Structure formats: structure tokens, C-alpha cells
Amino acid sequence: MYAYVMDNYIITGGGTGGHIYPALAVANEIKMQDSNARIILIGARRGLEKSLFFEAGFKSHFIPVGQFHSSVGRWTQLKTLLLLPICFLMSFWFLVKYRPKAVLGVGGYASAPVCVLSSILGFKTYVWEANATPGLSNKVVGKFKAVPLLVFKEAKKFFKSKEAKIVGLPVRQGLDGVADKPLLSEAEKLKKNQNKFAVLFVGGSQGASVFNKLVPDLSEMMPEVHFIHQTGLKNYESTKSKYYSDTTSEVLAYLDPIKEFYERADLVVCRSGASTLVELSNLGKPCLLIPFPKSSDDHQVKNAQSLVDKGAALMLKEEDVTLESLKSSLEDLVNNEDKLSKMKEAFLGTFPSGAREEIASILMNS
Secondary structure, three states: OOOOEEEEEEEEOOHHHHHHHHHHHHHHHHHOOOOOOOOEEEEEEEHHHHHHHHOOOOOOEEOOOOOOOOOOOOOHHHHHHHHHHHHHHHHHHHHEEEEEEEEEEEEOHHHHHHHHHHHOOOEEEEEEEOOOOOOOHHHHOOOOOOOOEEOOOOHHHHHOOOOOOOOOOOOOOOOOOOOOOOOHHHOHHHOOOOOOOOEEEOOOOOOOHHHHHHHHHHHHOOOEEEEEEEEEEOOHHHHOOOOOOOOOOOOOOOOHHHHHHHHHOOOEEEEHHHHHHHHHHHHOEEEEEEOOOOOHHHHHHHHHHHOOOOOOOOOOHHHOOOHHHHHHHOOOOOOOHHHHHHHHHHHHHOOOOOOHHHHHHHHHHO
């Protein structure tokens, strides 16, 4: 076992915002609690984290790890296998060089070699899992001694360690809970929503093709509803052109600040990634979930189902989504105050709050 350096912490993982932003939230929290702490971020060379880690101002390293999931081609899997020895050698070097007090893996392919070696070398290792069913990297790490830090209790069975803790998901500042100061007054919300019931369609940073295809026509069929439609930057122009020129709907490439749009929405229609669900739960927002059908191990369906079972949300699988089924689902909820209230009550506080602080504290007290 290697002796650790008191103020060094390694956080590893990435690939998507669902891994990267929680990693940065924890990193920033550690720095807030201990200005002497040294955070080292390790990600994949080709991941989204390469730009975001640098922007955050932390010491960063990147390894040439690739994808290995069944959804990628054989050639990609072969390249990943051939590069694995280099990834493990680099991970070994970073661990020996920094001798961290604790290592946190947040999922994504870069986290696997770092966390596996960290466990073997005897460093205190934690793996944070956002979904009810872990992705491939966390399943691999889960076979070692890493302590699982979970959002969904259903994920416990995938990890060898019996020290699993339910900690929740570190969210963006201002989305911690209903106690946070609102950005808009009720009067301002009503004015922006044209005194109508407001439905927010959120497809994530890339948008959702199913929303971009159907919502323009849906908005014309339901004039009693104010639609707010986030399209993603890439498909903004093509989607905007599908709306009539006199539409009163709001069509946006991205939502900034997202908290304002969450506040304005009476109902949110969205995917069921963990980050989105935790943010909406913290704010007690009723939602209709349409899981991304190509999520690894179908984890978005499992996330959504866990909430449906609690009466906290409704789910419509994308294979069942048509203009008619979406309109019917919305009509069942629009201005149905009793049903919306029950969903809000069941959803509010589903996930633990204060995840940033708790995870940072766990690492610092290792």
C-alpha cells in the first residue's frame, strides 16, 4: 500500500455532462471546504471533459481510453482493448505520483482503469453511480473494493462492497431545493407564460429528436397551453422553421438560466437521466418522462420506472410516442391540479439533498 499525500484528491470519469458536472461540483466543494486541497481530474482524451476540466481550472490529465459497449463497432472495441495497457500504465503513474488521500470515480470509461488500480494499490476508492443500473465502467469497478456512493438504492446489488451509501446527486448551484430563492415572482411567471398552463420540453444539451419532430404540430393542436421547447443548438434552426410564424411558443436552443424555466413550468416533459431527475425532484416539478431508448443497459427506463412506481412521475416510452399519444398524455395532466399535486408531493425530496457537501466530506474524512 502506498502512503497518501494529505491534500491530494483524484476525481476521474467523464464522457457526458451527467458525469462531468457532478465531478466538478464535488471538486469545487472540496476546494471551498479546504483551500489547500489539490484536485486532480482524470478523463478521456476524446471526451467532453477535455474542455470542461480545463475551463474549471483544476489540474487535469487525459488517458486514451475508448468505448467498449455493445453499441459501438467491433473496430472501436478492438482499439479500446489495444490501448488498455497504456491506460493502466498512465493511471498507475498518476496514482503513484499524486498518492491521493481518496479517489472518486464518477462513471465514464476513464474512471475504470484509475479506480481499479486505486483499489488494488490500497488507496481509499469511491465510485459514484447516478443511475438505478450502473454503466459498464462502474460495473467493472464494482467488482473491486471501491465504496459505492449511490443515487438509487436499486443499484446496491451491482457492487461487491457492503458499505454502499445513498448520497444523492451533486446538482448545479441554485437547484438544491425548493428553499432556494426563486428567480421569478408568481406574477412574472404568469406574464411570461401568457397566463396559460406552461409545458417545458427539455431534450438535454443536444435536444431530443422526438420532441423536435412533434412539438411544433402539438403546439398548434393545444392553443390553451404555453409551450417552451428546448431544441439543442444543432437542430435549432430546422426545428424553429417548423413552427408557424405567428406562434406564441418559445423555441430555444438552450435554457439559460435553466432554473428560471424550471420555475415557470407547470409540467416538464423530458428524458430520465439522473441529473435531470434530481434537479426536478429538488424543485418538486411534475414530469412526463420519455426515456432515451439507446441509454446504456436501458438505465433511463429503469430510472423512470422507479419514479412511476412511487407515483412521482408518468412515463411514455419513445416507441409509443406519437402526436396523438403525446397530446392525450398532456390533456390528462393539463389543469388537473389534483393529479399534479399528488405527483409533486411524491416526487419532492425523492433524492437526498446536500450531495455535494456529503460526498466532499466523505472524501476528506477518508
